[in-house]
Amino acid sequence: MAKVKDNVHVHDNIYLLSVEYNGICKMGQFFMLRCWELDPLLSRPISIFDYEDGELKFLYQVVGKGTEKLSRLVKGDEITLHGPYGNGFPYLEKCEITLAGGGIGIAPLFYAGRELNRINPNRKLNIFLGFREKSPLIDVFKEQFQNVIVDIGGVITDEIIYKKESVIYTCGPEVMMQKICEEGMNSGATVYASVEKRMACGVGACLGCTCKTVNGNKRTCKDGPVFLGDEIIY
Ligand code: FES
Numbered sequence: 001m002a003k004v005k006d007n008v009h010v011h012d013n014i015y016l017l018s019v020e021y022n023g024i025c026k027m028g029q030f031f032m033l034r035c036w037e038l039d040p041l042l043s044r045p046i047s048i049f050d051y052e053d054g055e056l057k058f059l060y061q062v063v064g065k066g067t068e069k070l071s072r073l074v075k076g077d078e079i080t081l082h083g084p085y086g087n088g089f090p091y092l093e094k095c096e097i098t099l100a101g102g103g104i105g106i107a108p109l110f111y112a113g114r115e116l117n118r119i120n121p122n123r124k125l126n127i128f129l130g131f132r133e134k135s136p137l138i139d140v141f142k143e144q145f146q147n148v149i150v151d152i153g154g155v156i157t158d159e160i161i162y163k164k165e166s167v168i169y170t171c172g173p174e175v176m177m178q179k180i181c182e183e184g185m186n187s188g189a190t191v192y193a194s195v196e197k198r199m200a201c202g203v204g205a206c207l208g209c210t211c212k213t214v215n216g217n218k219r220t221c222k223d224g225p226v227f228l229g230d231e232i233i234y
Helices: 067-069 105-119 138-144 173-187
Strands: 001-013 013-021 030-034 044-047 050-052 053-059 078-083 097-102 123-129 147-152 167-171 189-196 209-215 216-219 226-228
Touching: 001 050, 001 053, 001 067, 013 078, 030 053, 044 053, 044 067, 050 105, 053 067, 053 105, 067 226, 078 226, 097 105, 097 138, 105 138, 123 138, 167 173, 167 216, 167 226, 173 189
Parallel strands: 097 123, 097 167, 123 147, 167 189
Antiparallel strands: 001 013, 001 078, 013 053, 030 044, 030 078, 050 053, 189 226, 209 216
8 A cells, every 4th residue: 555645637637646655666667556446446557657755656647437536536545556567668878868758658758767867867868748739747847858849739750860879768649659660660770669558467467468569469567568669560
């Protein structure tokens, strides 16, 4: 169990939940969350938005019964937290890295950016974010990072510069990630894509979250959620 510190309505159906947590977690990993007994049956996989000083944050979108129940949590409530699960993004020390996200897929990129800057404060980090409409999250990113390029209602993938030596971490709508993976393959860039799938167990046991890769079907929760871009079959 973990205690809720805060649960803020950001805008539309997006919320930011903060809970007390003291443990190890890596960028790109996720937790299985629940704050109910039986209904809905399954916990909800939510990726780490941020983690610092015993405070773990999840940015989530209300899309159904489970996330709607999460949205009603208030300070002091208790929540069941299992994880962290998944492989996450690699901790590369030296290179320039591009982060590209769209919609709620920007969530894991915030912690990724903070971790990448922590392990190498001199690195160049390029951040591309796509939103359907103006969002307060744009300011959250701009306050934290220098090179943030935002596209509202457009196609963020067209703004990215793909080079042989580029390393890109991406998460967001499938069509966006597919384009980035394809452009990455064409240019020789290395892409790490965080795949989103519906999950049941979250630990690799139920095979309910498989995705197609060039190496056969893989479990998004256990073998992913981060895969090499040229591994995924869209
Ligand atoms: Fe059960 Fe991935 S959610 S194997």
